[in-house]
Each structure stands twice: as structure tokens, then as C-alpha cells.
Amino acid sequence: MSDCAGMNDVRKYHHGDLKRALIQAGIEILRTEGLDRLSLRACAERAGVSHTAPKNHFGNLTGLLTAIAAEGQKQLCAAMQPNQGASRDDRRQAAFEGYVAFARANPAMFELMFSRRLVDFSDPVLAAPLGASAAILRDVSGGMIWDKSDAPDADKRAEMFNWCLVHGFATLALQGVFDKDGMRDIGIADILPGFAFRDPAAAE
Amino acid sequence: MSDCAGMNDVRKYHHGDLKRALIQAGIEILRTEGLDRLSLRACAERAGVSHTAPKNHFGNLTGLLTAIAAEGQKQLCAAMQPNQGASRDDRRQAAFEGYVAFARANPAMFELMFSRRLVDFSDPVLAAPLGASAAILRDVSGGMIWDKSDAPDADKRAEMFNWCLVHGFATLALQGVFDKDGMRDIGIADILPGFAFRDPAAAE
DNA sequence: CGATGTAAATTTACACTGTAAATATAGAGC
DNA sequence: GCTCTATATTTACAGTGTAAATTTACATCG
Structure with missing residues (x-):
């Protein structure tokens, strides 16, 4: 009992x-x-x-679902944490793999967490965990070198790029869109481009 | 009649x-x-x-929603169509912009279309429109050169890469995740890396 | 200590949803 | 003209979220 x-x-x-x-x-x-x-x-x-x-x-219902989603966001954030002392490449790998692994392990929670109809994204309880996840993405995206590195908002763009890529992968994979043509065995690490960083020494 | x-x-x-x-x-x-x-x-x-x-x-309800979603997939596919005679770069641009623009213009439909809880993705009515969209993505992804170009499934990976990126962008933008820090003004074209193609001549 | 106020939980009621079963209707085919 | 069948209706039911009124238990204060 x-x-x-x-x-x-x-x-x-x-x-x-x-x-x-x-x-x-x-x-x-x-x-x-x-x-x-x-x-x-x-x-x-x-x-x-x-x-x-x-x-x-x-x-109301939205309040409860939002609170549940906030707890899920905390768990997602925890799943993205790298080992201590990991390099930036490793941190990025950990964040991406953790993101996708969490979605796969908790499909219902993941769907709830990003469902605008069920969750009130303006609720303050979501601010902290959402911000923490964004911070991780920002960390592993900072100083990324690509053909848009000279743009004024290069770091923001890099963060958005990584977020879109990993979230799109998790979402589509969850919906079974890749369950065909042998795409099922292709992981996030297999499509993630290996961008360089501006200051390799800072990737510590 | x-x-x-x-x-x-x-x-x-x-x-x-x-x-x-x-x-x-x-x-x-x-x-x-x-x-x-x-x-x-x-x-x-x-x-x-x-x-x-x-x-x-x-x-039942799922059947109706799936039929509605299939119609939406057709519309999405139409929104991704490039102008006649466009180069591959232009086609890719058209596909990405069209994808995001459709999601922005039809947020409710877009949410329905990719909601596993509401739609039966194994329903045959979805096969054709989903396949058509996948074909467009495959077209604009084929022969893309990046650091994974030597992998056996390079084309599949490139297709997945582009799909994840654009779908993640559309989904997250729709949920307002980017409505902060001046990220709102950054479009899909601003984060899309400018990959080269193996055979520039074939990019006609 | 006893009274009171208040937060927390219950009961009751209602409008809305999807689904199932039985019934009614209209048109096609012989 | 008859039946057969697809189509639509009526009726009923279990489930949902929400609101209002009510009950309970605890804290606070005189």
C-alpha cells in the first residue's frame, strides 16, 4: 500500500x-x-x-499537465549532462545522445513536454528547466565554425541549428517516420556534421 | 458535380x-x-x-483526422515545390522555406499532421503524400558534400539531416521556443549550412 | 480552551466528447 | 415493383473537464 x-x-x-x-x-x-x-x-x-x-x-488540467511537463524538462536536462571534465565535442555528443535517448525512453512524456495544446509554455514553472536545457545547447554550440560564422548572431544561430537538428530528429524518429529504408539504424551522431570550433583550446 | x-x-x-x-x-x-x-x-x-x-x-475519429492530415500533407508538399527550372540550391531553399512557411500559416493543421496520438501513420491514405514530401527532401539532399559524405548511406543521412533540421525548426518556432533573445528574426535560411554538392553540374 | 476563519477535499451537476446499437431512409439492380 | 445495401439518424452510454455548493480539518487568535 x-x-x-x-x-x-x-x-x-x-x-x-x-x-x-x-x-x-x-x-x-x-x-x-x-x-x-x-x-x-x-x-x-x-x-x-x-x-x-x-x-x-x-x-485546471493545463496547470497539472504543465507541472508534469516541467518535471519532464528537468529530467531531459539531466539526461543531457556530460561526464565531468568532458571536452566540448564530448559534451555536445552527450547532449545530443541524451536528448534523443530521453525521447526514446519516455515517448509519452516527451510528446507532452512539447505539445502546445496541452502545456502552457508561458507558465513560470517551465522557465527554469527550459532555460537550463537551452544553456546546455548554448554551451555546446558556442564558437562553432561554419559558413555562417561571420554573421553577427553566429552563436545564436549555432544554438538554434543544433536545437532544431536534435529536436527534429527526436520528434520524427518517435513518430516512426524513419522506420523504413534502413533509416532506423541511423542515429543522431550519424547525421550530425562535425563542425570545428574557433578555439580548439577552449574546447576543454 | x-x-x-x-x-x-x-x-x-x-x-x-x-x-x-x-x-x-x-x-x-x-x-x-x-x-x-x-x-x-x-x-x-x-x-x-x-x-x-x-x-x-x-x-472512427482517428480515421477522419488521418484523412484531414493526409490533405494537409498534400498541401505541405505543394508548398515545397520550387519554380520550374530552379537549381538544386534554389530547390532546397524553396523546400525549406515552403516547409516552414506552411507550418507558420497553418499551425493547427501542422500540429495535427505530426501528432502520433491523433493520426494513424500506418493508414494507406498517408503513404502517397508522405512519400512525395520525402522525395522532395531526397532530391534536394542527394549528393550533398559534408564530413559524412563517405559513409555508405550518405544520401540517406543527408536526407535525414535536412528533414530533422527543417522539421525541428518548424516545430520549435511554432511552440514559441525561439521567441526570445532576438531569435525570432532568425529564419531557417539563416541557420541552414551551405553544403556543397558533389557534382555542381548536376545541380541544374 | 473554545470559537472562528481558511485552506483543502468532497459531493453534485452539467456540457461536451467518441462510440455502439438499433432504426429509418433512399437509391441501385434485378 | 421488389429486395438489397449503403447511408444517415436516433438513442443511449461511458468518459472527460469544470463549476458551484458543501464538508472537513487544521491554524490562528481572543
Whole structure:
């Protein structure tokens, strides 16, 4: 009878940590049943409360889904972390592989995280994790040398380039678009161009 | 004698071209009200039939949405078409710009088209338009020279590369991820690397 | 300590969704 | 003219999110 958040199992009228329990319930539903089965009522039932209880903590469905997505963004960010002391090339590799691996391992969560219809991207709870992921991409994109390196916004462009490439790969691969013609075995590392960096010494 | 959507308004028991009318209704709802408002019942009402009439033609909601998405894929494919006699560079430019422009002009449709939860990608009605878009990408990617040009699947990788890049850009831009730091003004052409082609003469 | 105020959870109700089953209609083919 | 069949309707049902009114438990204060 683990239920709720596992910590202190005193079943009382006031749950105590319902907010966290509902988010956790949503994460588990995503993992075990998929995005289609993720509903307000399902989260509430799994947390052992009435189906209107979430309203007090999240306002409406979008609020709950956004909170769940924020947790997912944190996990995605963690999945992109490189080993300590990795070079910039290795960091970039780690970020890309981690991004795609996370999407593959958590398809329902990934789909929720980037679904504008379900998530309110202007919600402050998303700012920190989204910013952290952007920071990683910025780190591994800075100083990249290509034919647009002389443009004023070169670093921004490089960041966007990498983000588009990895997100497009993850999204399309998840939808099975590459499940044909032997494209299935081609990974993100196989299509990622090996750009040089301006200052190889700084790639430490 | 298509009539169906307003031409010849003979309201009879058997609609005559309900299948097409329902798809058209869905497209209009996507354009005017958004993906959230796209429902079986809404399509049926707009077509002037009972809410269970679509079942005869599409089976279930997924069938209708997939048919609508297939129409969208056709439109996307048309949006990627270059001018006659354009060089390969121009064709690539046209494909990329067209892809992104279509997503921006039809955000609801674009979201539907690539939503695995709403669309059945194994439905045969999607095969032709999806294949046509893939063919365009393949065309503008063939013979691309980069540091992976010696790999056995170089052409496949190049196609995937371009697809990921443009789809990632369209998806992320649509979700407003780039609405910050002056990234909003950076277009797909600004981040697309200018790869060379193996045989410049063949780029006609 | 007891009263009160408030946050949190419940009950109830409602409009909306997709789907299924049974029924009604119109047109085609013989 | 008859039947057969595709098409559309009616009716019903389980599920969804949301709102309003109600109940509960806890904290705060006199």
C-alpha cells in the first residue's frame, strides 16, 4: 500500500503533499499507460483523492499537465549532462545522445513536454528547466565554425541549428517516420556534421 | 458535380459527397478555430449531418483526422515545390522555406499532421503524400558534400539531416521556443549550412 | 480552551466528447 | 415493383473537464 508519495503514509482528509503526489501520478501514468490515458481524473484516482481535488493546486488540467511537463524538462536536462571534465565535442555528443535517448525512453512524456495544446509554455514553472536545457545547447554550440560564422548572431544561430537538428530528429524518429529504408539504424551522431570550433583550446 | 460544400445545396438524405465535405469541414475548423475545437461532432455539424454520420466513411475519429492530415500533407508538399527550372540550391531553399512557411500559416493543421496520438501513420491514405514530401527532401539532399559524405548511406543521412533540421525548426518556432533573445528574426535560411554538392553540374 | 476563519477535499451537476446499437431512409439492380 | 445495401439518424452510454455548493480539518487568535 505504497500510495501517495510514499514518504509518510498517514491517510488523512488533507493529503499533505497532494501537489507532488499528483505530478508523480501523472508521470507514472505517462510511463505505464501513455499520454492518451493521462487525465485529471486518472491522476486524482491514482493519488487517492476525488477528481476535483487537483483544482485547488493546479487550477485546471493545463496547470497539472504543465507541472508534469516541467518535471519532464528537468529530467531531459539531466539526461543531457556530460561526464565531468568532458571536452566540448564530448559534451555536445552527450547532449545530443541524451536528448534523443530521453525521447526514446519516455515517448509519452516527451510528446507532452512539447505539445502546445496541452502545456502552457508561458507558465513560470517551465522557465527554469527550459532555460537550463537551452544553456546546455548554448554551451555546446558556442564558437562553432561554419559558413555562417561571420554573421553577427553566429552563436545564436549555432544554438538554434543544433536545437532544431536534435529536436527534429527526436520528434520524427518517435513518430516512426524513419522506420523504413534502413533509416532506423541511423542515429543522431550519424547525421550530425562535425563542425570545428574557433578555439580548439577552449574546447576543454 | 461536386457540390458538397456549398455549390449545389440540394439537401437530401444521402449527402452525396459527405466524405469530402467532412474533410473540408475539418480543414476549415482547423483554420478558423484551432485544433482544440476539431471534433467528430463539430465536423458533422458543419457538414450538416448527424454526429454519427462520419462513422460510415471513416470508422472512427482517428480515421477522419488521418484523412484531414493526409490533405494537409498534400498541401505541405505543394508548398515545397520550387519554380520550374530552379537549381538544386534554389530547390532546397524553396523546400525549406515552403516547409516552414506552411507550418507558420497553418499551425493547427501542422500540429495535427505530426501528432502520433491523433493520426494513424500506418493508414494507406498517408503513404502517397508522405512519400512525395520525402522525395522532395531526397532530391534536394542527394549528393550533398559534408564530413559524412563517405559513409555508405550518405544520401540517406543527408536526407535525414535536412528533414530533422527543417522539421525541428518548424516545430520549435511554432511552440514559441525561439521567441526570445532576438531569435525570432532568425529564419531557417539563416541557420541552414551551405553544403556543397558533389557534382555542381548536376545541380541544374 | 473554545470559537472562528481558511485552506483543502468532497459531493453534485452539467456540457461536451467518441462510440455502439438499433432504426429509418433512399437509391441501385434485378 | 421488389429486395438489397449503403447511408444517415436516433438513442443511449461511458468518459472527460469544470463549476458551484458543501464538508472537513487544521491554524490562528481572543
